[in-house]
Amino acid sequence: DTAVSQTPKYLVTQMGNDKSIKCEQNLGHDTMYWYKQDSKKFLKIMFSYNNKELIINETVPNRFSPKSPDKAHLNLHINSLELGDSAVYFCASSPGQGNPYGYTFGSGTRLTVV
Amino acid sequence: KQEVTQIPAALSVPEGENLVLNCSFTDSAIYNLQWFRQDPGKGLTSLLLIQSSQREQTSGRLNASLDKSSGRSTLYIAASQPGDSATYLCAIHYYGNNRLAFGKGNQVVVIP
Numbered sequence: 001d002t003a004v005s006q007t008p009k010y011l012v013t014q015m016g017n018d019k020s021i022k023c024e025q026n027l028g029h030d031t032m033y034w035y036k037q038d039s040k041k042f043l044k045i046m047f048s049y050n051n052k053e054l055i056i057n058e059t060v061p062n063r064f065s066p067k068s069p070d071k072a073h074l075n076l077h078i079n080s081l082e083l084g085d086s087a088v089y090f091c092a093s094s095p096g097q098g099n100p101y102g103y104t105f106g107s108g109t110r111l112t113v114v
Numbered sequence: 115k116q117e118v119t120q121i122p123a124a125l126s127v128p129e130g131e132n133l134v135l136n137c138s139f140t141d142s143a144i145y146n147l148q149w150f151r152q153d154p155g156k157g158l159t160s161l162l163l164i165q166s167s168q169r170e171q172t173s174g175r176l177n178a179s180l181d182k183s184s185g186r187s188t189l190y191i192a193a194s195q196p197g198d199s200a201t202y203l204c205a206i207h208y209y210g211n212n213r214l215a216f217g218k219g220n221q222v223v224v225i226p
Binding site: 029033035040042043044045048050055056069090096101102103104105106107108110 | 218
């Protein structure tokens with residue numbers, strides 16, 4: 001199936017731990033994104049990569065570090081997790097700037113920090 | 115600031131009624147506008163994409179219109195069904211800004 005796939009779907013971890021979320025797309029898109037959906041269900045962009053190059057880095061704590069080994073993958077590593085990091089994290093992709101086809105989202109990773 | 119507002123935040127309708135969901139935006143320099151559906155605990159499913167040069171898009175019972183001059187988009191869902199119960203998100207891709215700006219969503223409940 002052509003899609004944006006994220007793993008894991010659920011992640012429960014203790015404060016202070018380090019965790020990673022993986023994302024892969026097989027749509028041949030050039031651009032990938034990480035969005036965060038907070039407890040009020042509001043979606044906001046965190047990062048964007050175009051062909052492995054970071055192009056958007058919103059006001060996100062340095063504890064969050066994206067990594068794109070190739071244009072089909074964009075992983076998110078989070079150090080020293082805090083309670084406030086609990087949210088749903090969505091990966092997305094698009095053909096790139098000037099995109100007439102819209103964005104495709106993964107199914108999300110629900111992170112719970114206890 | 116490129117804000118996206120969705121009204122109403124939540125609504126309930128009896129099955130069979132038509133749904134009208136509104137999205138307004140403050141900057142008319144948009145590349146395209148995309149409507150998504152999100153079921154509880156699930157990801158985002160793209161419903162309709164309207165390019166800047168288009169006035170509307172249709173897919174089955176869904177119709178989305180775009181009026182850039184007034185900064186509005188409307189999603190119509192005809193003859194609503196209980197399966198239409200979900201949150202509907204309006205998202206805008208602005209020119210020169212390679213990201214989507216989301217509204218907070220319209221949470222819809224269709225009562226059988």
